[in-house]
């Protein structure tokens with residue numbers, strides 16, 4: 076028997092051996108605790124042990140509260156609703172033909188991607204489910220589904236006679252799906268990242284054909300407009316994310332693809348798109364993208380793109396300054412970029428400390444693979460700092476993670492995390508709560524479309540007293556195969572939010588001050604109808620340090636360098652305006668190819684940035700590219716096919 080003295084001795088020995096090698100992530104407090112056992116215990120009806128993939132957060136039963144729609148692959152789709160009485164999640168898509176949610180189960184579909192948005196302008200979100208039955212790429216043996224609540228229950232619009240005749244149903248193997256209001260009408264199109272096989276299965280874009288529809292009679296005609304919109308490209312489609320990425324308010328689309336360069340589709344303002352990935356430096360042609368999301372990590376008002384590459388370097392593409400040229404540079408640290416079998420990527424402020432975290436969901440594949448969590452903190456005059464955090468129980472090293480989503484389903488102002496599993500092993504869903512930051516303030520903002528639906532793709536900016544503006548895009552599809560909650564979630568730490576602005580995809584916007592009583596609440600923001608004629612607010616709009624109100628009542632960066640007397644001291648007279656601040660440096664002249672360093676004390680070589688790997692000479696997808704040829708050229712693919720990695 077081991078005595079307690081021996082035990083203590085062994086403890087000391089263990090600590091001596093292991094403490095010095097503990098990483099910072101292991102030393103920090105664990106972020107997540109598992110609550111599956113109380114919130115969603117595995118059982119046949121609510122949390123079956125089956126293969127699941129994508130997750131979308133939407134109000135399925137139209138009661139104003141958000142549910143989580145889980146794409147079931149070899150079992151039914153699930154709709155998880157928070158039951159306030161019993162403080163747990165229940166599946167409302169029950170196996171009962173009389174249930175209004177029965178059709179959503181769609182037991183026959185091998186569902187992987189899911190997204191929700193209002194496609195017909197009735198104020199309620201439809202649900203699009205991408206099925207891949209029997210196919211890795213090209214043609215599938217089963218149609219996708221577009222569920223609408225009609226006649227007291229959910230029905231599949233793609234199965235309507237009119238749409239059967241129009242042959243619009245997507246019967247291709249694809250991956251992610253996302254919602255895009257390409258013309259700012261409040262009626263969304265579904266972007267479908269199909270996985271091409273040769274010249275079969277280009278990316279698709281399905282939307283309501285208004286001229287051919289008769290809403291008063293419940294007739295909704297659908298069209299695939301990918302061709303006219305300019306997005307019908309052939310590639311190995313994987314992750315998709317939508318939002319005003321390079322446009323100020325129009326919805327752009329970014330796709331991280333497999334066996335081909337990424338797409339960055341710039342919205343031209345007329346419902347068409349132009350791929351500017353190469354100019355922007357985000358083609359990353361040799362890597363195979365998976366989960367992707369948008370966030371403004373350095374709080375300069377420009378959206379940055381973060382995504383994972385399958386067993387390749389993960390990217391954190393910061394959008395650079397100049398307003399005309401849209402360039403990105405990868406600031407991922409060595410640890411952050413470390414290759415892993417990555418699936419969903421989520422950026423959110425989990426601990427409400429007003430800095431964003433990035434969650435990587437990795438799939439246990441040929442051995443264990445833990446999920447990881449990083450904090451990306453803004454720095455005043457430099458790129459954001461990246462530190463790994465302790466992900467806690469959400470590490471799930473043996474989890475066959477396939478998808479994940481965040482929402483605050485119990486309404487405590489802190490985000491909850493759902494992780495789905497599948498692919499190579501049937502595992503139940505898991506639910507995590509955040510342990511950290513319970514005393515931090517928060518604000519949740521829900522903008523609505525002109526029809527009253529969730530305004531996916533809208534941009535929400537919250538100005539604060541001390542930490543500047545924080546920008547979020549209402550998610551229309553992100554992660555991998557997933558769609559997050561349609562809420563702009565702001566952690567505030569100990570800071571105070573003073574003002575909120577919302578920009579809709581058609582360019583309409585509103586600005587309004589926030590009152591102290593609105594902190595720690597959920598704010599619904601309606602679409603401006605135009606006749607309310609911006610009433611003078613009772614409290615004045617405060618933009619915070621470095622920002623001032625412009626003539627339109629919006630907060631904008633102040634150019635301190637134009638002030639008199641100069642804001643810079645005489646020994647460092649050269650003023651450079653930055654977003655929310657300014658820099659001063661000595662008046663040093665440098666020869667060509669060199670530039671003064673930050674404080675102007677020396678000349679340093681001009682820094683050229685590289686937004687990823689050089690793209691020249693790389694094989695491109697085209698309608699004519701021959702898939703069998705590509706197959707033989709790309710040895711990696713056969714192993715993908717064998718493992719069936721969706």
Ligand SMILES: *[C@@H]1O[C@H](CO)[C@@H](O)[C@H](O)[C@H]1NC(C)=O
Nearest residue numbers: 169170171172173174175177
């Ligand atoms: C099925 O649903 C209907 C209507 O909600 C209900 O009346 C009925 O009892 C349910 N059947 C079963 C077997 O639960």
Ligand SMILES: [Ca+2]
Nearest residue numbers: 134136138140
């Ligand atoms: Ca609901």
Ligand SMILES: [Ca+2]
Nearest residue numbers: 193195197199
């Ligand atoms: Ca609708």
Ligand SMILES: [Ca+2]
Nearest residue numbers: 371372373377
């Ligand atoms: Ca940014």
Ligand SMILES: [Ca+2]
Nearest residue numbers: 424426428430
């Ligand atoms: Ca945080």
